[in-house]
Amino acid sequence: MPEVLAPVVLFCYNRPWHLRQTVEALAANALAPETELIVFSDGPKTEAEVPLVQEVRGYLSTVEGFKSTHVVAAAQNRGLAVSVIAGVSEVLARHERVVVLEDDMLCTPDFLDFMNEALGTYKNRADVFSVTGYAPPLALPPKYPHDVYLVPRTSSWGWGTWRNRWQQADWQVLDFEKLRKNKAERRKLTRGGEDLWPMLVKQQRGVIDSWSVRWTYSQARRGAYSLYPVRSKIRNIGTDGSGTNFTFSTSYYGEELSDQQVHFPPELRPDPAVQEVLGRFYKLPWPVKIKNWLRYRI
Template sequence: MITAPIIIFVYNRPDHTRRTVEALQKNELAGQSALYIFSDGPKTPGDIEKVSEVREYLKTITGFKQINIIEQTRNCGLASSIISGVSQIVNLMERVIVLEDDMVTSPYFLSYMNEALDLYESNNDIVSIHGYLYPVQQPLPEAFFLLGADCWGWATWKRGWRCFNDNGQFLLDELKRRKLVRAFDFNGTYPFSKMLEGQIKGTNNSWAIRWYASAFLAGKLTLYPGRSLVHNIGNDNSGTHCGQTSNLDSDLSKTAINLSNVVVENSKEGNYAFEHFFRQTQSGLLPRLMRKVRTLLFTTQR
């Protein structure tokens, strides 16, 4: 198995960064994997101390085949950091696994990612692999595909990343022209199109909503696990736009994901489970919290 390089994007949260790295170190394939860490520069003088603390910790990391630390002298922001960093590494290495500094992974995360990257490398219908799964209640297959792309612990190939279009206005116009807005919003259960409008207006600088829209419009599929391999620890009020909530918390899978016999098609079960989950969040305080955190997922900026 050819192990894909791993990228972690970090900023000013040393404790979150440490937990993310320590979880990754427990993966069987960590010692066979190259790790690239992009450390963004401080946005304000008040961020300097925490950014420095993160960078001091990065120097102590072991347990990977190779460790490369890229320290930015200025603040690039999350969107620019991810677009540039992913492009740089995937163009060099042909495939990449992407994490941020608040994503704790299952010990089976790297095996799942690398196996799927190998398995679907030549299938042009598949654009990416995803590690996080919402805490849905409906039964799901061991793994399944959905249209589009996602952003909490993911992987892609050079050919997949070529789908990415950073022009939000073009993407929104295409969704409207092709009458796909409702489908893009999971049958109207969640306003992802509004997030895209926000990116165009400058109220957010989301790379992820453009990644989702790019893959969706191209008719490409992303693989999801039937049990989550990623737990986001950033919903604790420590992130730039994050309120404290546990509504998106998923238990990490205690077993490996079996990728044999996965049907390569837009999953009816997966779509139903996601739509049901989104509908459940559309009353009272819960939807406001859900919208806030889901917006964070797609629009975090610094």
């Protein structure tokens, strides 16, 4: 375990009930009393949302159980993408590593142990851009021997990174035209999933506002990877229709949580069989491909 623990940066908006669950789960971690908590509270979009934002901030003023708690309250709504890019950049200007949560993530009691050990173990691995506590429901090979794996796709659910990786992000996607014209270059991105290129196109055309697809793109440019656990330390409770990115309801994401101890092989390498599973999981169905072509010429 590193001598200096990574601060936790938490982004929240207008869901006090989700936020309370997220903070209480985080506070149940053994390392919480030694961990700095920095909360970025976004401002209301409309007058109708003012009471909920005020309720969120009222709750935040009562939070205890951490080494320190600092709340950054935005006067106006900035949106999640701007908030994450600016907030993580601000914290990493003062710290070498960071753990990031949003207000709809339940974590296991050993989440902070997992994240800090992962960030410590792979801090000098230039090919590892980020780590996450979330395990998507991949059907991993039965004989896969490790507790963690590497894939060329980042996660925005309970994740962490280092200052020197975050500083390499290209939030403007300056190579977009090169990518658009060059299939070989696009394959560097779509190794992480067929859905990533359509997402990046929509991002650049202003259809969506996603920091995470740009973060994955920045990782892909350098042929780097993200580290995932085989058994999840994170459950997303925001897929109940209340969130910004999930306006439909599903309980699909993170039903199984595990506080089983994890071993981190320092020389861990990407596994081709895991990569194949990842590709199948994020393979787009033909109706979606046709829709993307008709609407966006993707």
